Amino acid sequence: MSRSARVALKSVVWTACLLPLLMLLLKFWADDLGANPISYATNVLGDTTLRILLASLTLTPLRLLFGISWQMSLRRLLGLFAFSYAVLHFTVWVVVDQFFNWPGMLADIRKRPYITVGMLALTLLVPLAATSTTRMVKRLGGLNWRRLHRLVYVAGVAAILHFSWLAKKGRNDPYLYATILAALLGVRGWHRVARALGKRRVVALGAPSTPKRVAGAP
Amino acid sequence: MLIKRRPDIASSEITARGLYLSRRAFIAGGAALTLGPSRATAAAETPPAEPLAAKPSPTFRVDDPPTKFESATTYNNFYEFGVDKADPSIYGARLRPRPWTVRVEGLCARPKTYDLDELLRLVPLEERVYRLRCVEGWSMVIPWIGFPLASLIKRVEPTGKARFVEFTTLYDPAQFPGQKKNLISFSSLEWPYAEGLRLDEALHPLTLLTFGMYGHVLPHQNGAPVRVVVPWKYGFKSAKSIVRIRFVTERPRTTWEKAAPNEYGFYSNVNPTVDHPRWSQATERRIGDFRRRPTLMFNGYADQVASLYAGMDLRKDF
Ligand code: HEM
Numbered sequence: 427m428s429r430s431a432r433v434a435l436k437s438v439v440w441t442a443c444l445l446p447l448l449m450l451l452l453k454f455w456a457d458d459l460g461a462n463p464i465s466y467a468t469n470v471l472g473d474t475t476l477r478i479l480l481a482s483l484t485l486t487p488l489r490l491l492f493g494i495s496w497q498m499s500l501r502r503l504l505g506l507f508a509f510s511y512a513v514l515h516f517t518v519w520v521v522v523d524q525f526f527n528w529p530g531m532l533a534d535i536r537k538r539p540y541i542t543v544g545m546l547a548l549t550l551l552v553p554l555a556a557t558s559t560t561r562m563v564k565r566l567g568g569l570n571w572r573r574l575h576r577l578v579y580v581a582g583v584a585a586i587l588h589f590s591w592l593a594k595k596g597r598n599d600p601y602l603y604a605t606i607l608a609a610l611l612g613v614r615g616w617h618r619v620a621r622a623l624g625k626r627r628v629v630a631l632g633a634p635s636t637p638k639r640v641a642g643a644p
Numbered sequence: 645m646l647i648k649r650r651p652d653i654a655s656s657e658i659t660a661r662g663l664y665l666s667r668r669a670f671i672a673g674g675a676a677l678t679l680g681p682s683r684a685t686a687a688a689e690t691p692p693a694e695p696l697a698a699k700p701s702p703t704f705r706v707d708d709p710p711t712k713f714e715s716a717t718t719y720n721n722f723y724e725f726g727v728d729k730a731d732p733s734i735y736g737a738r739l740r741p742r743p744w745t746v747r748v749e750g751l752c753a754r755p756k757t758y759d760l761d762e763l764l765r766l767v768p769l770e771e772r773v774y775r776l777r778c779v780e781g782w783s784m785v786i787p788w789i790g791f792p793l794a795s796l797i798k799r800v801e802p803t804g805k806a807r808f809v810e811f812t813t814l815y816d817p818a819q820f821p822g823q824k825k826n827l828i829s830f831s832s833l834e835w836p837y838a839e840g841l842r843l844d845e846a847l848h849p850l851t852l853l854t855f856g857m858y859g860h861v862l863p864h865q866n867g868a869p870v871r872v873v874v875p876w877k878y879g880f881k882s883a884k885s886i887v888r889i890r891f892v893t894e895r896p897r898t899t900w901e902k903a904a905p906n907e908y909g910f911y912s913n914v915n916p917t918v919d920h921p922r923w924s925q926a927t928e929r930r931i932g933d934f935r936r937r938p939t940l941m942f943n944g945y946a947d948q949v950a951s952l953y954a955g956m957d958l959r960k961d962f
Pocket of ligand 1: 465468469470471472473474475476479512515516519541544545546547548551581585588589592
């Protein structure tokens with residue numbers, strides 16, 4: 427991809443990711459957050475976290491399905507935006523909703539499954555954000571880094587559980603997001619299986635898996 | 645059509661509505677500049693409500709200041725219009741609250757179909773200021789207009805076999821878009837909405853058959869044209885847009901009980917010591933407040949209603 431195309435792509439993603447926050451701030455400023463501003467802000471930030479998290483999870487499946495790779499350069503950006511929104515979402519809960527009621531929050535984390543898995547999702551994102559720099563990728567080595575960053579799928583599942591457990595009956599959006607996540611995981615799973623089968627087939631066909639010594643060679 | 649008497653509205657309500665109007669104009673202006681259509685402008689599409697005269701009740705009023713009219717009319721759970729809190733104010737205009745009849749039937753000596761206007765003239769209307777606690781952990785204070793449901797019940801003379809009262813909300817997907825079934829709304833409640841009370845609960849003086857709020861007829865999003873208000877129970881127990889009231893022997897199965905029996909009990913009395921399985925009920929956020937406040941037993945009406953449940957295990961009969 428050309429440099430200008432890359433700049434354009436990143437600008438679009440930056441704008442798209444900042445827009446929900448900007449809207450929230452504008453509405454706050456216009457006193458238009460509705461009757462329950464705290465709940466509204468919590469929900470907007472939660473929704474945005476989930477959307478960006480899922481967006482970050484589409485990049486690899488897109489490569490696997492269509493063999494395109496220009497989108498892979500967005501991994502870090504989307505991942506860090508998802509993490510930032512999750513932190514904002516959590517901060518609103520701690521500061522504005524619960525107002526530093528630590529015993530109450532600890533009890534919620536222990537007793538309310540939707541809070542427990544939300545906390546799990548956020549916690550899982552911390553090491554991923556911390557190891558998102560190029561230096562950390564180098565330090566960990568590509569393989570370890572990739573293994574560590576598979577945790578993002580666990581975080582995705584935890585986030586979906588968080589949403590479906592807090593949503594009241596009658597809402598359809600948790601199912602929608604769950605379907606998307608299942609599809610994304612499905613693509614990866616299918617690809618793994620296909621690759622494993624592919625390898626075995628190659629072996630079965632007698633293709634040389636290790637170089638054979640040719641008789642008479644030195 | 646309405647009672648021809650000079651509106652006798654408590655001054656606090658006039659202020660609340662006045663404040664609401666000016667604030668809304670301000671927001672609508674600001675929002676138009678920055679954000680295009682907002683929840684505030686959407687709410688403005690609902691036709692303005694007609695005044696409804698009522699005598700303020702000296703006894704049935706809490707001292708807490710009433711919730712802003714704008715909040716009470718834009719932040720609603722009324723799934724018939726949609727699951728989002730803004731949906732009822734956005735789609736409310738589709739409801740046609742007139743002509744309207746309420747069928748009162750079942751185990752009673754004088755079943756009857758009441759026209760709304762007849763109901764409105766049955767007993768003098770009074771204004772009562774009640775707390776409203778939603779099962780989701782927020783609360784409001786609303787000046788309602790109506791009369792005790794008991795006045796209607798006594799007129800139709802329930803028989804000795806009547807032990808429960810079942811309320812049914814209008815079913816009409818043309819007026820209630822939330823009742824439409826389609827591909828994206830597969831997870832839905834069972835319609836029509838059904839609620840119920842024990843007969844003694846329904847006869848309790850606090851239980852109000854309600855036609856208005858804030859000095860006006862009920863806005864569509866608040867359950868027009870007639871609903872019940874049962875202030876010591878979570879909000880969903882107070883059925884809206886009622887078309888049928890029926891006396892039965894067996895405990896009716898309510899819509900929310902059918903949807904999630906372990907979460908929404910038949911009684912659903914406000915109770916800070918019995919948590920909803922998914923969230924705590926110990927505290928609530930009064931709409932307009934910043935900090936949460938402790939939730940009161942029976943929503944603060946324990947003096948008046950606790951005796952109804954003497955000897956019952958409220959953890960089991962939640
Ligand atoms: C990656 C992490 C997380 C994601 C993706 C996420 C996502 C969401 C979503 C989608 C919603 C629902 C928004 C709606 O109703 O439209 C939500 C609500 C909420 N989340 Fe999270 N969340 C995360 C972490 C957390 C954490 C760590 C906490 C607190 C410990 C938390 C507390 C809440 C609360 C209190 C609500 C509102 C529940 C209600 O309205 O009753 N979330 N979140």
